[in-house]
Amino acid sequence: MTRHAIPLLLLLASAAFAAAGVGGQKSNGDDRGVLRAIAEAPVATREWVNPYEGQADAVAAGKKLYLRHCAECHGRDARGSGRAVNLRSPGVQNAAPGELVWFLRSGNLWRGMPSWSGMPVERRWQIVTYLKTLR
Amino acid sequence: MALFPRPASAQETPYFVTYSHRLEEPGNLELEFSSTYAAQRGGNDFVAPWLEIEYGATGWWTTEIYIDSQHTLGDGALFTGWRWENRFRPLMREHWINPVLYVEYEDVNGADKTMIEVVGFDGEADHAVRNAVASREHLHEIEAKLILSSDFKGWNISENFIAEKNLAHAPWEFGYAVAASRPLRLAATARPCNFCRENIVAGVEMYGGLGTTDSATLSGTSHYLAPMVAWQMPRGVTLRVSPGWGLTHPSHRFLLRWGVTYEISGFGGKVRKLFR
Numbered sequence: 107m108t109r110h111a112i113p114l115l116l117l118l119a120s121a122a123f124a125a126a127g128v129g130g131q132k133s134n135g136d137d138r139g140v141l142r143a144i145a146e147a148p149v150a151t152r153e154w155v156n157p158y159e160g161q162a163d164a165v166a167a168g169k170k171l172y173l174r175h176c177a178e179c180h181g182r183d184a185r186g187s188g189r190a191v192n193l194r195s196p197g198v199q200n201a202a203p204g205e206l207v208w209f210l211r212s213g214n215l216w217r218g219m220p221s222w223s224g225m226p227v228e229r230r231w232q233i234v235t236y237l238k239t240l241r
Numbered sequence: 242m243a244l245f246p247r248p249a250s251a252q253e254t255p256y257f258v259t260y261s262h263r264l265e266e267p268g269n270l271e272l273e274f275s276s277t278y279a280a281q282r283g284g285n286d287f288v289a290p291w292l293e294i295e296y297g298a299t300g301w302w303t304t305e306i307y308i309d310s311q312h313t314l315g316d317g318a319l320f321t322g323w324r325w326e327n328r329f330r331p332l333m334r335e336h337w338i339n340p341v342l343y344v345e346y347e348d349v350n351g352a353d354k355t356m357i358e359v360v361g362f363d364g365e366a367d368h369a370v371r372n373a374v375a376s377r378e379h380l381h382e383i384e385a386k387l388i389l390s391s392d393f394k395g396w397n398i399s400e401n402f403i404a405e406k407n408l409a410h411a412p413w414e415f416g417y418a419v420a421a422s423r424p425l426r427l428a429a430t431a432r433p434c435n436f437c438r439e440n441i442v443a444g445v446e447m448y449g450g451l452g453t454t455d456s457a458t459l460s461g462t463s464h465y466l467a468p469m470v471a472w473q474m475p476r477g478v479t480l481r482v483s484p485g486w487g488l489t490h491p492s493h494r495f496l497l498r499w500g501v502t503y504e505i506s507g508f509g510g511k512v513r514k515l516f517r
Contacts, residue, residue, distance in 0.1 A: 166431035178506040179266075188510065189267075211392075212335045215300035218267045221335045223392040224252035228428035 141197040143214040147205040154204025157228075158235045168236025171229055175222070184240055189218050199241045206234045253479045254397055255471035257498045258358060258448045259420035261399040262339035262390035264328060265297030270508035275481075275500030277356050279493045284369035287313040289321075289354040296509070301330040311354045316372050322349030322380075324357075328388070337393075343386035343401075351378030356496070358384070360405045361414030361453045364463045364491035381408045395427045397444075412453040420446035422469075440473045449488075463492040477504040 158164030173182065179190035186192035193199075198206070210230045213221030222230060254261045257275065265271055273293040280286050289311035298304050305326045312318035326345035352375035354368050383406055390399040403416040422444025429439050449464030451457065467485030474480065478501065485496035 163431040167429040170431070170433060171429050213300065215330060215333045218300045220264070220266045220300055222252065223335045223339075224254070224261070224263050224397060226395040226424060226427035228395075232429055 140191045140214055140217060140219060143212075143217070143219075144197070144201050144205055144209045147201075147208040147212075151204035151208040152202040154202070154207065156203040156231055156235060158231050159203070161235070164232045164235045165239055167229075168232035168234070171225075171233050172236055175225070176233065184237070193237055194240050198237070203231075203234045203238060206237065207231055210234070253442065253471055253473060253481075253502065254399070254420070255422050255442045255444045255469045255481050255483070256399070256418075256420045256446050257467070257469065257481070257483055257500065258356075259399050259401055259418040259446045260328070260341065260343065260386065260388045260390075261397050261420075262330065262341045262388060263397075264301070264303040264330060264341075265295050266506075267297045267300050268507055268509035269297045270505045271295040271502060272505070273500055273502040275498065277354070278497040279354065279356070279365075279368065280495040281368055281493065282365060285314040285316055287311055287354050287368065289356070291355045291357070298509075301333060303328045307355075307357070309349060309353050309355045311352060311372075313354075313372055319352060319372055319376060321353040321355075321376070322347065324349070326384075335392075337391055339390050341386075341388035341390065343384075343388055345384040345386075347380065347382040347384060349380050349382070351375040351380065353380075358403055358405070358416055358418070359448055359450050359463050359465065360384075360403055360416035361450050362456075362461050362463075362491070363414075363416075363450050364461075365487070365493045366491065368493075382406060383408065396421060396423045401448075412455045414453045415451035415457065416449060417451055418446060418448035420444055422471075435475055436472070442471045442473070444469055444471075446483075449492075461491055462489065464488040465492060465496065467496065467498070469498075477506070478502065479504075 180193055181187045184193040191198065207227065207230045210222045210233065213219045215221065252263050254263060274290065276288055276290040278288050291310065292308045293305055295303060295305040307324040309321045309323065310319065311321055324345055324347045326343060329342045331340060331342060352372045385404050387402045388399065390397065398421045401418040405414045422442050424439060425441045425443060426438035430437065445468045447466050450462035452462060465485045465487055467483045469481060469483030471479055471481040481500045483498045485498065487493045
């Protein structure tokens with residue numbers, strides 16, 4: 107019985123810790139960590155040219171991707187909710203498109219922002235193209 | 242329904258055996274029902290279904306429970322045990338090669354046939370034993386993996402190095418899994434679509450045993466090559482299918498795996514609200 111009890115106790119402790127872990131995230135009133143992470147993008151990313159800039163199809167595709175992958179945390183209106191930052195805020199809107207594409211790839215795991223490296227860079231550009239229309 | 246507010250759509254790789262560095266998004270819960278069919282020489286073919294419950298505890302930690310079962314034709318069906326795994330990303334940023342540390346505890350019996358990993362000298366002959374006999378053996382095992390994974394130009398390339406130990410005085414067993422996958426279309430289209438190339442990911446994986454600490458050799462080990470395809474459907478559902486072929490004599494000749502995944506966004510937050 108003991109050999110089963112130990113892993114089960116570990117399991118229960120893990121589940122409790124896991125549930126509490128997400129609750130430890132800061133609210134969207136504190137964007138500094140994420141904004142600081144965006145600012146840590148390599149300088150060269152500021153020069154990256156958005157291949158989709160000004161393309162209506164890319165905006166539509168970016169909106170579709172945003173609603174599918176991002177809205178669950180950042181809200182359908184992108185104003186942030188709970189632990190997710192307001193994507194209409196000056197800190198995000200004033201960032202260079204290349205910095206945002208870099209940040210989407212890199213994420214900020216410590217603060218709960220996943221890395222979206224599994225999303226092809228073309229789609230990340232499309233999302234950024236859409237986000238830039240929210241200014 | 243309060244617990245299941247919003248289906249989510251995550252970044253899925255189509256692999257069944259190989260892990261990439263993509264973890265569950267924090268607070269999301271993923272339910273997956275998968276199954277392995279295997280053609281068996283010297284015994285009856287079998288189907289081994291398993292249920293996965295995966296939770297993104299943080300951005301760098303995913304925890305997961307497996308519940309295993311199997312049905313061998315002409316020999317009945319049984320529950321074969323459970324596993325608890327944890328994956329940790331030690332580096333908080335994306336790199337060219339991204340390591341993930343994997344630790345798992347398994348409490349299964351000898352009739353387990355899910356073949357979620359292949360290590361040591363695992364082979365087809367292990368699965369020819371009748372359930373009544375095989376299920377008498379209880380296995381308490383720990384398993385560690387070093388997962389290395391990269392995303393480049395739409396491709397994911399992942400390599401896993403596996404070490405597994407039966408806690409009852411058995412040597413360490415080793416194995417590997419490598420895989421590559423890519424969406425059929427990199428950019429998204431402007432219009433909503435379901436069955437279109439941007440929602441389909443194709444790939445291939447290869448996995449097998451590498452012997453034990455007592456006998457580190459490829460001789461007598463099983464190896465498999467398995468192409469696969471995943472279809473990311475609307476509302477957080479992903480379907481996957483993968484035929485696989487054994488490459489060496491101890492391997493099963495043919496495997497067929499399939500699975501359906503459903504991802505629930507914000508599950509952790511809803512659970513916490515219940516206790517406030």
